[in-house]
Amino acid sequence: MMNKPNIEIVSLTKKFGSFKALDNLDLQIEGTKCVGFLGPNGAGKTTALKLLTDMIFPTKGECFINGISVQKERKLALADAGLLIESPEIYPSLTPYEGLEMVADLRGVPPREIKDRISEVLAEVKMESWADKKIGEFSKGMKQRINIAASLVHDPDVVILDEPATGLDPRGMAEVREIVRKLKKRNRLIFMSSHILQEVTEVCDEVALINKGKLLFYDTLGNVIDKFSDGHSSVDVGFAEPVNEALINRGLSAISGVTSSEVLDPKRVRLRFKGGTETQKKLLEEIVGLHIGVVSFSEPSSTLEDIYMKQIERGD
Amino acid sequence: MTEITTGTETSKPATRLKVPSTAQQIPRLAHYQMRQYLQSRRFLALVVIVVAIGAIFSAVVAIYHSSFITSDSVSFYGGSWAGGVGVVIVLAAVFFGGDAIAGEFQNKTGYFLMSVPIRRATVYAGKFLAAFLTSVAIITIFFAIVLGNGIYYFGASAFPWQLFFSLPIVILYLLAVLGTTFLFSSLFKTSAYGFVLTIILFLFGFTILQDLVAILIKIEPWMVISYASGILSDLFSSPINWGLTATLGPVPAYDSPGIAEGVVIMLGYFILTAIAGLLLFEREEFK
Numbered sequence A: 001m002m003n004k005p006n007i008e009i010v011s012l013t014k015k016f017g018s019f020k021a022l023d024n025l026d027l028q029i030e031g032t033k034c035v036g037f038l039g040p041n042g043a044g045k046t047t048a049l050k051l052l053t054d055m056i057f058p059t060k061g062e063c064f065i066n067g068i069s070v071q072k073e074r075k076l077a078l079a080d081a082g083l084l085i086e087s088p089e090i091y092p093s094l095t096p097y098e099g100l101e102m103v104a105d106l107r108g109v110p111p112r113e114i115k116d117r118i119s120e121v122l123a124e125v126k127m128e129s130w131a132d133k134k135i136g137e138f139s140k141g142m143k144q145r146i147n148i149a150a151s152l153v154h155d156p157d158v159v160i161l162d163e164p165a166t167g168l169d170p171r172g173m174a175e176v177r178e179i180v181r182k183l184k185k186r187n188r189l190i191f192m193s194s195h196i197l198q199e200v201t202e203v204c205d206e207v208a209l210i211n212k213g214k215l216l217f218y219d220t221l222g223n224v225i226d227k228f229s230d231g232h233s234s235v236d237v238g239f240a241e242p243v244n245e246a247l248i249n250r251g252l253s254a255i256s257g258v259t260s261s262e263v264l265d266p267k268r269v270r271l272r273f274k275g276g277t278e279t280q281k282k283l284l285e286e287i288v289g290l291h292i293g294v295v296s297f298s299e300p301s302s303t304l305e306d307i308y309m310k311q312i313e314r315g316d
Numbered sequence B: 001m002t003e004i005t006t007g008t009e010t011s012k013p014a015t016r017l018k019v020p021s022t023a024q025q026i027p028r029l030a031h032y033q034m035r036q037y038l039q040s041r042r043f044l045a046l047v048v049i050v051v052a053i054g055a056i057f058s059a060v061v062a063i064y065h066s067s068f069i070t071s072d073s074v075s076f077y078g079g080s081w082a083g084g085v086g087v088v089i090v091l092a093a094v095f096f097g098g099d100a101i102a103g104e105f106q107n108k109t110g111y112f113l114m115s116v117p118i119r120r121a122t123v124y125a126g127k128f129l130a131a132f133l134t135s136v137a138i139i140t141i142f143f144a145i146v147l148g149n150g151i152y153y154f155g156a157s158a159f160p161w162q163l164f165f166s167l168p169i170v171i172l173y174l175l176a177v178l179g180t181t182f183l184f185s186s187l188f189k190t191s192a193y194g195f196v197l198t199i200i201l202f203l204f205g206f207t208i209l210q211d212l213v214a215i216l217i218k219i220e221p222w223m224v225i226s227y228a229s230g231i232l233s234d235l236f237s238s239p240i241n242w243g244l245t246a247t248l249g250p251v252p253a254y255d256s257p258g259i260a261e262g263v264v265i266m267l268g269y270f271i272l273t274a275i276a277g278l279l280l281f282e283r284e285e286f287k
């Protein structure tokens, strides 16, 4: 019996006219964790999430939340899910409190608990002091915060978020990560589309990457990195003066461990190397030893980003 | 903060939330939709319009002592209440129903509402109920103004029975007009289309259609809703045709429907447009 929260997407296909936005997507997610849903603009993420929440209807296939068919029993299937799809608007003449009260009441939160629940989620998105102002006058990011609160007001088991950090300021983005971490601690399943790979790396346990409506891979973050990076890391080296080809070939690429180099701009070179922290330490010492005007080293750029770029390119 | 620090905390409390039944969700949704209506500028604007109409009416009656108040209370209420409420109904239906469904798509509020475990039919019904009750509030304001004048000129005991009898017909006509408005509203995903179409149709489109049918095709225009609305005024004139068939007027086969016939037409409009609108909305995608 499946009593862990779960999401199941079966042969999901969606055509808009003759255009296939989603092509036979299969995805089974089970357990209490955060799954990042990645893919370039137009990949079909929102389309998949809208199908998963019965906003639109599949051309083929079916989705299940906690084993209940979304297409056949929308009401039952969504009962234990918190949704944030496509940055909704809330009736402008309502206040956040009133908007959340509507959601909580329709979802069956007992009347005596509604007030506390609303205060709790508004505090979580740092909007307590705006509870009684009209939403019509809110900024985009403020509205998004209320939307996040609305998806959590009934304390759901499964949380489905479509780019929750859209429109949020840096602190807001950090708060989203914090919210996700808290949800994980409380044994929820979070399925979240995002373009912020740093966010995904930080809070997601697993990632699913889609492109052009097709699933490229779905695995744990660790497996994905092992499988696709072949143990490679990279580091960006900054120079005081523009560097020339000769220097790169003669000096940098010759350093042991370096497998390739790429000129990002005249004063910045990205080096790829095999190995971990130890190799990186030696590498940097050697580069400094070359006395070639190095002024900065930056952290290896997100490994996930490299994998993402490569996988997307392959499909194009 | 109620942060739970143990990583192995079991998930939810044993008692899971039970989503209210559809029968419970409809009035609850209507309640919140009404709140949203009552707090909107649109509601305020309509109150101002209706009060202004009422004030102008009262002033004209007072200053010019029109034939309204020199005759009996039946023709007073017939001319003011029965003659004016139709326009108020159409205004209310357009204001609260014209974009009730289309607005959910255009303004993206639909994504908020549909994120709740709720059937599409419940959303349609709840919004309909809210628009209906809000319209009733507007009509009540108009009714109060007419009644105020009536009591002033004819006293608090001169209420003709037609006045009471007209109330359920007013409600029925409101249902028919709202049903039609909601249907148009769910035909489009752009609010303006629904608004424009309902305004054009109800303010003169249907009347023109009615005349065209009667004069050109030479049949009774029973299929046009504005034709049925004539029974509101007919109720206050005599003799009253209670029947299911029309009184034949100067134009061949057409003057106005019998009261029962008008009621049937209104009921038909309400039921058919409600079914059609519901079916349409069930298939609508929030793309």
Ligand SMILES: Nc1ncnc2c1ncn2[C@@H]1O[C@H](COP(=O)(O)OP(=O)(O)OP(=O)(O)O)[C@@H](O)[C@H]1O
Pocket (backbone or CB within 6 Å): A016, A019, A021, A039, A040, A041, A042, A043, A044, A045, A046, A047, A048, B287
């Ligand atoms: N209503 C629609 N009608 C026609 N095509 C659509 C519609 N909605 C989406 N599409 C197409 O489907 C594809 C997938 O869109 P979708 O919104 O799912 O992408 P996404 O992965 O969410 O992208 P983004 O990262 O930009 O949000 C796109 O090519 C888009 O043009």
Ligand SMILES: [Mg+2]
Pocket (backbone or CB within 6 Å): A045, A046, A047, A162
């Ligand atoms: Mg999207």
